[in-house]
Amino acid sequence: MNDRTLKVLEYNKIKNMLNNMVESSLGKSLVENLKPSTDIEDVKYMQNQTDEAVNIIIKRGRPPLGGIHDVLKDMKRAEIGSTLMPINLLRIADSLRAARRLKSYMKKDKEDRDSNYPILESIIYSLNTYKYIEDDIYNAIIGEDQISDNASSKLRNIRRKIESKNGSIRNKLNSIINSSTNRKYLQDALITIREDRFVVPVKQEYKSNIPGLVHDQSSSGATLFIEPMAIVELNNQLKELKLEEKEEIERILAELTNLVAQESEGIKENQKILSNLDLVFGKAKLALDMDGSKPILNNEGYINIKKGRHPLIPKDEVVPTDIYIGKKFNTLVITGPNTGGKTVTLKTVGLLTLMAQSGIQVPGEYGSHMAVFDQLFADIGDEQSIEQSLSTFSSHMTNIVDILESVDKNSLVLFDELGAGTDPTEGAALAMSILNYLHSKSIRTIATTHYSELKVYALTTEGIENASVEFNVKTLSPTYKLLIGVPGKSNAFEISKRIGLGDYIIDRARQLISKENIEFEDVLASIEKDRRVTEENRQKTERMKKEIDKLKEELQSKKAKADDMKKRIIREAKQEAKKIVREAKEESDEIVKALRDISSDIEKERRRKIQEAQDTLKGSIDKIDDDLAENVLSKKAKKIPKNLKAGETVKLLNLNQRGTVINPPNESGNLAVQVGIMKVNVHVSTVQRIKGDSKSSQQPGTKSIIRAKSKSVKSEIDVRGKTLEEAVLDVDKYLDDAYIAGLNRITIIHGKGTGILRQGISELLRSQRHVKGYRLGKHGEGGTGVTVVDLK
Template sequence: MNSKTLRVLEYDKIKRMLVEKAESQLGKQVAEKLMPSTEIKEVEYIQKETHEAVNIIIRRGRPPLGGIHDVLSEVKRAEIGSSLMPGNLLRIADTLRAARRLRSFIKQDKQDKDSKYEILQDVILSLNSYKDIEESIFNAIISEEEISDNASTTLKNIRRQIHSKNSAIRNKLNSIINSSTNRKYLQDALITIREDRFVVPVKQEYKPNFPGLVHDQSSSGATLFIEPMAIVELNNDLKELKLKEKAEIERILAELTEMVAVEGHGIRENQKQLSHLDFVFAKAKLSLEMNGTKPLLNDSGYIKIKAGRHPLLKEKEVVPTNIHIGEDFTTLMITGPNTGGKTVTLKTVGLFTLMAQAGLQVPAEYGTQMAVFDNLFADIGDEQSIEQSLSTFSSHMTNIVEILKNVDENSLVLFDELGAGTDPTEGAALAMAILNYLHGKKIRTIATTHYSELKIYALTTEGIENASVEFDVETLSPTYKLLIGVPGKSNAFEISMRLGLQDFIINDAKELLSKENVEFEDVLASIEKDRRISEENREESERLKEEVNKLKANLDKEKEKIDAMKQRLIREAKSEARKIVKEAKAEAEYIVDEIKNISSEIEKDRRKKLQEAKDKLKTKLDDIEGDLVENVLSKKSKKPPKNVKEGETVKLINLNQVGTVINPPDSDGNLVVQVGIMKVNAHISTVEKAKDNSQSATSAKTKTMIRAKSKSIKNEIDLRGKNLEEAILDVDKFLDDVYIAGLGQVYIIHGKGTGVLREGIKQLLKTHRHVKSYRLGKHGEGGTGVTVVEIK
């Protein structure tokens, strides 16, 4: 496209508006390079791309495009083996997250799952997802300056040691500075750091009295910053730990960099697609802002703009205009007074053409058609703007000469005030000659003019059509409506009359005009009058037709409403019936559940009271176990008995208890003796045959001890707050106690927590000699925080 044309049509302002809509710098760079295409297939593709983006935003909201960065330099450095800094890695992770979130965005909307976005969906789904790299970076790096403790177990341990070492140094220094002996040596009782080592401020004169290493001194020299000898070794350790920390951080960064390098190609492809997607959605946002639509495209030079608005003017301030050219005529001649909107019309057509061929939607109604041209030329003057014209004849002609050299059949040419700036007769003749040349080559041309000769030329030449911008003589203001097929009247006499110019002057001016000019102006006035009447009749006819259509539409809607209401009432009745049945069923189920719960509560309460009664009837035997195991094997019989048989009464020497032999001695001399309710493993050397009276005495003593134990024993033990080793010891003793006390069921309270305590207790119960069975607590017993144990 001609660069001068782009400038005079203010295409760069449209690009700046587009750049502002892009989220990332990458998207902005693509927008800044946007140029119109001359290939209709490409234009159709990029228009469809924009249309899909608009639909996505309307139906799903704005896509998540934040966090897109230019990471090509970082990826290249990673691939050549250079470690990336935390900030570089965070930029990469942000970009990877943007790609992943965009993929999720295009997949997740269930309400819009039937919509097809052939172009953008394929592009978005082609994005590579590297969630492992993304999470590894975010897990390891907190900010551009800080690495997380969670980056590695080694780093966490090193930092824990550094913290511990710092505390040790500070504690040591606090004891030094708070010492009454050292206080007089110190300038201030504070701790500071010099050269990464902890020091204290010592008065210069007391340096010999304070052993340590001098690291710095104050500007006056009165204070020395000394590292006490007592912490030199600690400071050395701290320095070594910090070196380890630095080395571990470098290792972590190198590892993350390697992950990036491995996927370098995919990350580069992601960036390319993300920058393009950001640009495409920027086009969609611009379209929504200016209330744009997707134009229909053709390569036959046909333009039909419906209610078009100049995109650089505020929507509320611009009057929409209808323009068409290229079907019945190839040249459009626009006439009318200054400030009537002729230049705005030219710029609207030109800018719409550029925007459409650049893939941007245009601010017009649906059904707008735009042609794809190979070239677009505009002669609007170097200083021409929408508000004023400062162009000269020479600048016009220089530009026109260049246009005529480069124009071809598939071009659009825009002339503003063609032939102006010179003698009207010569200017009009020159303008007709230029238009004849372009018309002969069937080049689409739109020109504005004040010359009456050009109006007559358009009326008498086939393929050239007159148009005018409407002007209200009563209010002396333009309406900005473009009237195609009607030449514009100059209105000079009418305007002058309305402004108060004397009648005799106006009449004199009319006498000076040629008869043909006066007749032509009268014809234009008559045409304008007939057009207004025809326009009013047409509007009235359309209004009546619209009313009839509205009445018919209302009747159709009422019928649809009645049918819909009928169907809705049937559905509501069915729904209400289902609801009543559902509620009745739910109520019945609720009542059944309540009955079950009440029954369960009664049964639970009954079991609890029975257990409490049983517990009250039993006594604790805590001390008996200690008595039974105390000094086991510490005493031996002087002469072990021989031929000890099952059922024989023996005395356990170290327990001073009498019991009955259950299992006679094996080959190693080990036997089992029943002492009261307890079974005791003993060696033959620790027993002797008992006398008759000793058995009864021992039995009585055992019963007394069992009753004592049963009085103090409880049916539950609370292990919460204890570690596993403590808990296992306590449970083992508890099970022995309850076994001695004769309890049938006990509760071990271990809490829910992490489950470590519960699993450890479970392993113990599997092999314990006193356990018959065990299970987790039910509702009302503590749930998974309690284990219920049945004792043998």
């Protein structure tokens, strides 16, 4: 790039801004040598680097780049075997720590796991880390010229001895200076050091009274600094210890230097990477500071800057501008009044081009297109040279000649006030000729001018476009907006009139201008008026469109919220319903459990009462058996029956009951007799044979009871509607009656319901002694609403 162009466009000021963003001297050195690249692939790579760095800073904060030092000289000394000083080793350790911390900074975290930084990740992960060297250096060195006691055990022991020896010397000297005898010989009662040895200040006239070695004297000569003979040996020992300390320190430094030298290539490679990273992150910080964006690059000479801002004008003062060139036209002629912003527009295009080609993001909106040019030329400002006796016009023309000789197809040329400084007619002609030459070579050119001839030239020449900077005549102030496609009006008469110039002078001036020029200016005024109306309508339309889009977005947002609310209400209702059902089920389960517990308690109580009744009955039967046996034994028949056979009817004399012989008497005379439902063992002497029809002569007894029961007991019982306790008692009694009646199968009707009756009756049947088996009813028998019971 042309050095004069870089100076004119104030590229160095951008470099100064970038210099404030880098953190190391290495980064500042790279900034100092930074120049725009003309290789589009190189420019794309630099822009991608900067863009990744911007995104990383936004996601993770600024990188830890502190501690980067230039250690190349130190590494060269280490490689040739020279021992490095503590400060040099500390700088190397700082650089190693910076590399390690940067690698840790680059590791993906949870918040940024989906991001991708291929360029910077590759660069940062290529850094070499030597934590063991860091640790050894930091453990051994605690200051620029201070070695830690932890550097080695030998150094620690030596320093302990030195401290002990210092204490011994001071104690000895204190005894000397505090002695009443010696106090009058001393200038001051203090201990000092001369030539690294402990001494005491002695008055000149008493030097013979304090035997020892004289190391120094005061400027007046009145005081001698004497090392007493009593501590000479101690000082010698201290000196030897300090020499040992120095040797151990030199050994430690040499060892650390050798450690660094072994990894010299990796450490030097780190320095190159770290310095480049400092520059890249410096560009990223600058981009964030000026609200920059990554431009879309091309090598076809196409520029389309959207809301571009001059980077050297404060953000709260600069007016963004849109400017494009390179597709429908390659030459742009900007006209308008002075102080309207024409020169700022030229510099904005030029400076943003230089920044883009240096890998720096441009201050403009996303989607801006920037071309990569081989050369950029700018003729801007007053170039009058007193030394060379050149006028402003001559200076400009000299520069333009150089440009025309050096320009090629892939160049960008910027002219400020082309053809000014000479006769207007000749200047306009020269300007048109220069523009025509560059236009014929398809060279991108932007020029500012006041000449009306150039406005007509741009209107009538294909591939050349007019542009103007807007000016508000009412306020006599520029708006700094660039209007491409509209030629500018000088507004000299309107401005003069507004500031008080007489109408007669202005009218006379109008008469002096050719009719064609007046008509052209009127056409421009009409165009400008129509443009403003169109612009106002366009802005109004855009505002309405934005309002419609905003309303549409709000409606969509409300609809989305309503849909979400509807879904949420339905979801909550379902959850509430599930909760109610779950709670109801839990409650019903608790009720069923409670009922089962109650039923179980009732059943236990019933069983207890039944067991008590059975125990009572068994006791009564046992008593009856005992009584019967006693009666049988006590009452004997007058005549003992002989040859009794099974089936014969006999009378039990003691019971006054009839019975049937089950088996004939045994050898002891005992036999078994069936009396009703009871079997009685009696002696043959207590029975009397009854002759004749037993059925007709038998007294009413058990058989009559059984016959009565068999006629009255039904084959089914219905306990529906009763409580469990009532049902259990009724069924239990019914089972006894059915058994006595001789029924083989009965049916218990308990209904389906909740199943409590069915379960309670089932538990009763399991323990009832008369029950042979039971089952639920089949289809046609009543199903689960009945239980069919088989009796023994």
